[in-house]
Amino acid sequence: METEEKWVKSACDMCLHHCGIMVRVKNGVVVEIEGDETNADNMGKLCPKGHAGIMKLYDPYRFKHPVQRTNPKKGLNENPEWEKISWKEAFDIIGERLRKLREEDPRKLLPSIGDFQRLYNWAWPAAFGSPNMFTTVGLYCGGAYHPINGITHSAFAAINDYNYCNYWIQIGSGDGFSSHLHLAGSIKRMADARMRGMKLVVVEPRLSPAAAKADEWIPIRPGTDRAFVLAMAYVLIHELGQYDAEFLKRKTNAPYLVGSDGYFVRDENSCTLIYDPVDKKIKPYNDPSIKDYALEGVYKFNGADVKPAFQVLKDKIAEYTPEWAEKITTVPSETIRRIAKEFVTEARIGSTIVLNGKQYPYRPAAVNYYRGAQSHLHGTMDNQAYKLINMLVGNIDVPGGHLGVPLYHHTIKDLVKPGPDGCIQPEPHQLHPPFPFKYPPDSTQLMEWFPIGVDPGHLNTETVLNPDKFGLNYIPDTMFLYHTNPLWNMPGTDKVIQVFQKMDFIFALDIWENESTKWADIILPDHTYLEGWTLTIVEAPMVTGHVLRQPVIEPLYDTMDATDILIELADRGEFLDAWNETLNFVLGLIDKPEYMLEPDKKYTAEEIFDRVAKALYGEDRDLEWFKEHGNTMREMTPEELYDPYGDLRLHFYMEIIKKEGDELKSNLEKHGVDWWDTSFYRPLPEWVDSPLHTEKDYDLYAITYKSTQQIFAMSAVNPWLTDISVKDPMQGNIVINRRTGERKGLKDGDWVIVKSLFGEVRGRIKLIEGIHPEVVGFPNDISRFLEGHPILDRIESKGAHYNRLLPSSLEWTDRASGVFETAVRVSIEKA
Amino acid sequence: MPKVRLFLMGEVRKKVGWYSKEMEVNGNTIEDVLKEVKTVNGDGLEKLICCGADITSDHWVLVNGDEIRRGKGLRTEIHEGDKIIIMPVLPIMAGG
Numbered sequence: 001m002e003t004e005e006k007w008v009k010s011a012c013d014m015c016l017h018h019c020g021i022m023v024r025v026k027n028g029v030v031v032e033i034e035g036d037e038t039n040a041d042n043m044g045k046l047c048p049k050g051h052a053g054i055m056k057l058y059d060p061y062r063f064k065h066p067v068q069r070t071n072p073k074k075g076l077n078e079n080p081e082w083e084k085i086s087w088k089e090a091f092d093i094i095g096e097r098l099r100k101l102r103e104e105d106p107r108k109l110l111p112s113i114g115d116f117q118r119l120y121n122w123a124w125p126a127a128f129g130s131p132n133m134f135t136t137v138g139l140y141c142g143g144a145y146h147p148i149n150g151i152t153h154s155a156f157a158a159i160n161d162y163n164y165c166n167y168w169i170q171i172g173s174g175d176g177f178s179s180h181l182h183l184a185g186s187i188k189r190m191a192d193a194r195m196r197g198m199k200l201v202v203v204e205p206r207l208s209p210a211a212a213k214a215d216e217w218i219p220i221r222p223g224t225d226r227a228f229v230l231a232m233a234y235v236l237i238h239e240l241g242q243y244d245a246e247f248l249k250r251k252t253n254a255p256y257l258v259g260s261d262g263y264f265v266r267d268e269n270s271c272t273l274i275y276d277p278v279d280k281k282i283k284p285y286n287d288p289s290i291k292d293y294a295l296e297g298v299y300k301f302n303g304a305d306v307k308p309a310f311q312v313l314k315d316k317i318a319e320y321t322p323e324w325a326e327k328i329t330t331v332p333s334e335t336i337r338r339i340a341k342e343f344v345t346e347a348r349i350g351s352t353i354v355l356n357g358k359q360y361p362y363r364p365a366a367v368n369y370y371r372g373a374q375s376h377l378h379g380t381m382d383n384q385a386y387k388l389i390n391m392l393v394g395n396i397d398v399p400g401g402h403l404g405v406p407l408y409h410h411t412i413k414d415l416v417k418p419g420p421d422g423c424i425q426p427e428p429h430q431l432h433p434p435f436p437f438k439y440p441p442d443s444t445q446l447m448e449w450f451p452i453g454v455d456p457g458h459l460n461t462e463t464v465l466n467p468d469k470f471g472l473n474y475i476p477d478t479m480f481l482y483h484t485n486p487l488w489n490m491p492g493t494d495k496v497i498q499v500f501q502k503m504d505f506i507f508a509l510d511i512w513e514n515e516s517t518k519w520a521d522i523i524l525p526d527h528t529y530l531e532g533w534t535l536t537i538v539e540a541p542m543v544t545g546h547v548l549r550q551p552v553i554e555p556l557y558d559t560m561d562a563t564d565i566l567i568e569l570a571d572r573g574e575f576l577d578a579w580n581e582t583l584n585f586v587l588g589l590i591d592k593p594e595y596m597l598e599p600d601k602k603y604t605a606e607e608i609f610d611r612v613a614k615a616l617y618g619e620d621r622d623l624e625w626f627k628e629h630g631n632t633m634r635e636m637t638p639e640e641l642y643d644p645y646g647d648l649r650l651h652f653y654m655e656i657i658k659k660e661g662d663e664l665k666s667n668l669e670k671h672g673v674d675w676w677d678t679s680f681y682r683p684l685p686e687w688v689d690s691p692l693h694t695e696k697d698y699d700l701y702a703i704t705y706k707s708t709q710q711i712f713a714m715s716a717v718n719p720w721l722t723d724i725s726v727k728d729p730m731q732g733n734i735v736i737n738r739r740t741g742e743r744k745g746l747k748d749g750d751w752v753i754v755k756s757l758f759g760e761v762r763g764r765i766k767l768i769e770g771i772h773p774e775v776v777g778f779p780n781d782i783s784r785f786l787e788g789h790p791i792l793d794r795i796e797s798k799g800a801h802y803n804r805l806l807p808s809s810l811e812w813t814d815r816a817s818g819v820f821e822t823a824v825r826v827s828i829e830k831a
Numbered sequence: 832m833p834k835v836r837l838f839l840m841g842e843v844r845k846k847v848g849w850y851s852k853e854m855e856v857n858g859n860t861i862e863d864v865l866k867e868v869k870t871v872n873g874d875g876l877e878k879l880i881c882c883g884a885d886i887t888s889d890h891w892v893l894v895n896g897d898e899i900r901r902g903k904g905l906r907t908e909i910h911e912g913d914k915i916i917i918m919p920v921l922p923i924m925a926g927g
Contacts, residue, residue: 122923123923125921125922126919126921126922126923127841127921129841129919129921130921131920131921131922132922133922417897425897425901431922431923432922432923433891433893433898434898434900434901435920435922436886436888436900436920437888438888438889438920442920443922447922448888455922577844577850578840578841578844581838581840581841581844581850582840582923584838585838585840585916585918585923586923590836590838590851590914590916591914593836593851596851599850
């Protein structure tokens, strides 16, 4: 028999991002997946998940056709007793529901979406008319991260400069090792940087893959990283007097004078002011006669004391000595001093580098961070602290420093716009414009009350279960699940269950049955990524372009592409016109009106991406071109990466945050809401006691973390990946420090109960050296609890579901960013 | 008389009767644009989406991607070639 074999270029979808892949198809069967060497993003590399994508395609437990539940009872242990139905029947039932809901009140649709590579499809509920979002997939990790990246760099994410950084401090992040931005390419970039001599210091509670490979691991008490960094700032400013004063004076608002009310003082033209120490005069910040800018001192303006923003910071951190921080973080004071000194020395303040004939500041030392460092109750200030320490050495968006990463293919230079007071326009919202304040709110995630926040989807457990408290004048009764699993991925499982119980009807678009889709009335089965379409880029560091996902084989089963499903549902729900105009907006087709979708015409996913390709790259790079070449990914040039702000200044002092908080407070009080805490809105980071640390009844901290081989735990149904998890003692068990465990009479393999104020879980314990003595670690790999799945059942500690330990409440939510506290105090005992 | 491209989305489109068109504006602010766009009832669009000197909390007006509340509101200046989108306040892409 003659063998028919081909390699097809496409995009991986085994995590949020989209490495370029080459798929080997032999006689119509996918037999191998490799990295695409022509893709500048991942440079031919793939992580374990990417290689294991074959098992997603050939997963025998996939939904193979639409199904309807026949068991009217819904619950964690209820079998839906699925019955096969036709696509026509499925669309008829859901279409009728959607039409009725739109007539009655479209806000009653509660969508929950987690398909990151097809972000445009997240707009489908908006076209329907629902303002709601019942998900924390992005919020969990990036709730406070994204807004502060938007205010600081006009960026969505951020990364240290893999190309030129020489001293990389990594706090609570898997970048370059195990997770976050475009893992496969980032691992290679990190390895290359280490090979050329870059020093890596990792600060986090456990010996993570990053910490294990670092030059130095600094174990830290969970949720105290901000104190560590504030003490570094103290050392730079108060002890060493070393910081990039020229950068702060000329490229930030650090010299702007601040009044006692915390706002910048302004002249009669509403212009912010600085003090010129040469002329000994207060002047508008843009006065051409300025000879120098004071960063320190106290001056008189209209009879009142005013200080440069830098002096405000200096005063604020005056007590944040390394000795103070040691008590909070457990990191020895001498370590903090040494790291601060190394950091500022390696930053080479004042040095320059010439790239492509242009001279740039050269600051090859930077702090990178992610979820573990800032998904906490005061996550906004956590992020402000990490930006601040980078700004102190002048490393923002310069070679070697800390670089903004755009959400899409744009460069930071494309995104930066002039804002107030000579600064860049702060862009806390990268996904949609800021919601205006509204009382009562429309959205169940209270987006109208988070002027700088990311949609805090977990607050549905507050609003849907207590609508009167928030003035909500309706309750959703229909849930739409799309590539998500809120029962597993949201905090406060018991409350999430109660939200599910409020629903009259649930429909789901997914590939698999999971803890949440199991509650659905109808399942609409999606193609896997090896059978469907998209043209995408999502938060790719160092590179830009697009990559095509295309079918490498004909669909195996009676499934449909999610984009086509949503088009059909929009048609059945009689809002195809609204969906097409929304797609025109979110896919950028309005920039090239000749490629816009007509309002009432039904397009296929393939037709839409042909238009997107042409709108982006012209007629000669249509979908056919992408089918052959796969991608347009390329390295960003130095001109695109560095110094993108021109004469605009950065927000060292984030007055915008204070202003938004004060306006929110005033608006809420007008409606009698005096219980909403706006103290989270501060222009500068500081240390505030958190109940996480003052809790007395639970002696340990619990944390959770991702592994290289799993995407959260969505992929735990993949036998190849779960094979790795169960064989890795660090990933297949709850872990605790050996001495702590032994003190509690625990030994390897014991079954334990871990309890928090909010819930308890059971699992097997592994005693290890590589974790802070106060910490219990929960890898994602063991967190799934779906009953009766043969792959999940191979995980001994299956069901050690970390989110059960977390609260889902306003009290544990950063009222500025919307992020919730992702660490929790616990106790542990033998089961 | 700057020529701008206007996009009306969702309920706004339905009330006005069209989705997108290029139009010359007799004036140079968003307020002038709104007065010139007539709903199917013959009212200026400002009657639909404004409350006094502000846009209602149910609508966004974007000029070249920037929501006008952050700037000068209805007094936001418009220029030749600007792209103006008027849409209901709905989370185009929620999450993070």
